[in-house]
Amino acid sequence: MSNVIELLERMxxxxxxxxxxxxxxxxxxxxxxxxxxxxxxxxxxxxxxxELDVCPDVVCIFLPAEDEKPNEDSDEDEKTDNTN
Structure with missing residues (x-):
């Protein structure tokens, strides 16, 4: 395969x-x-x-991250802060 690459480069x-x-x-x-x-x-x-067995298309998929579930400790901290 390097021969064809070299030829194409030369061309x-x-x-x-x-x-x-x-x-x-x-x-x-x-x-x-x-x-x-x-x-x-x-x-x-x-x-x-x-002939060169080239894969011409590359497909990428991006998925959004899942939302994080609220942490129970942070809810308790917020309740404590609100009572003060």
Whole structure:
């Protein structure tokens, strides 16, 4: 997987790889599997994600904390304070 990451990084940094011909040449000269090469050449991000076994979505859920039950000791303290 590091080979494809390195290639993608190189493509992002090297402006000369922006033409279709140089883009395809860089992919074909790489040591990637034929499936990965085909996914990159076709710019098929779905099959690329499948080949790399990437989990694209991360879902998080936040639940509000439950209310604390009143403490009996604090109720007694309040009653004592009110009687004074």
């Amino acid at each position: 992002g940094q090297d402006a000369s790889l922006q033409t279709q011909q140089s883009f395809e040449k860089a992919i074909l000269e790489s040591e990637l599997t034929s499936e990965l090469k085909q996914s990159l050449i076709n710019r098929d991000d779905i099959s690329l994600k499948r």
